Amino acid sequence: MSDEAAAGFVRVRFDLSYDGKDFSGWAKQRQGQRTVQGEIEDALRTVTRSAETFELTVAGRTDSGVHARGQVAHVDLPEELWAEHREKLLRRLAGRLPHDVRIWRAEEAPAGFNARFSAIWRRYAYRVTDHPGGVDPLLRGHVLWHDWELDVDAMNAAAEALLGEHDFAAYCKKREGATTIRTLQQLSLVRGDDGIITATVRADAFCHNMVRSLIGALLFVGDGHRDSDWPGKVLAARVRDSAVHVVRPHGLTLEEVGYPADELLAARNRAARNKRSLPGSLPEAGCC
Structure with a gap:
């Protein structure tokens, strides 16, 4: 490569x-x-x-x-x-x-x-509705139905603790030799006029199942099954929590990939291959 x-x-x-x-x-x-x-x-x-x-x-x-x-x-x-x-x-x-x-x-x-x-970020959107009647049949392949009413403000409050550079091991399916350290740049949710809630998730890179696990944790907060500080506690534990559900894939869309200016592409390319570690921890193998 x-x-x-x-x-x-x-x-x-x-x-x-x-x-x-x-x-x-x-x-x-x-x-x-x-x-x-x-x-x-x-x-x-x-x-x-x-x-x-x-x-x-x-x-x-x-x-x-x-x-x-x-x-x-x-x-x-x-x-x-x-x-x-x-x-x-x-x-x-x-x-x-x-x-x-x-x-x-x-x-x-x-x-x-x-x-x-060379990519400096990937932006995903996850779409979910809590309408008691379910999902519009024309959107059923792209929107998840959650059969509990969701509090978007509570979900956004919970998301704040997840922003920044962290070891997301609690929200990733671990792969041998790969790091789970990522920088989560944005995690925010908005309810549209049609009632569909769109979660925007942007990071420098994502590990396996990361986005769907994050959304699964926030849904538990939104429907009142967990307090707003629970996703942050799960993150801090840095171990996979069986209570974090990986939501179904059909609600997830890769919306955009960001790249630096042309003159910075090669430097970003090299930097992204470096081993990543958090301050005070040993470096982990893997690139992104």
Whole structure:
């Protein structure tokens, strides 16, 4: 996973979106599992009439059932192949890709760009309704129904203790060799005129199940089952709490990925690969 494309190759940035309902997540898996990465790589190989599969690197590896509106990926293509197909690549991909995934932009990336490691934040939205009648049938694939009335003010008060740089081990599914230290930049909830509550969650990066676990804890506060200081206590314990439920994936959408100015991309790329640790603790292995 290089900071630059190899000699003779061009790094291309893709901006894309997908409905995650029928995908087993972003990343390619064993045969028979339908994934976003697999569909795009197959389509790219077909439209460029290539015998080789060009592997994508993505900003956020979304789980099964999670949607994306503002996903970013990159792929390194041979210079001659890019020159031949660049003008018609989007239209050809649109004709080959299934209707639940779309690529909106395909452009040569600036020097130092890496879709994953150059990102400085990812912004997700989780949508939930507590309407006693349930979810609008037209929105059922993107909004969670919670069958208790929710106090949004209490949830926002609870969220304040979670902001900043912390070890989110209590809210993540631990992966061998990976750190659970993250910087949570925003966690706020707003009830819209339609009654749907949208939680905006932004961080430099997320560990596995982090967003859905945070929302699960806040829902317990919002419906009165826990006090507003409980999510902060769970965080401080730094161990997985069985009371924290991982909410269903269909309410979650990756909305946007943020990158620094072009001249800062390479530096961010290198910094994001460093081991992370909290003050006074031993460094942990892993990048983000």
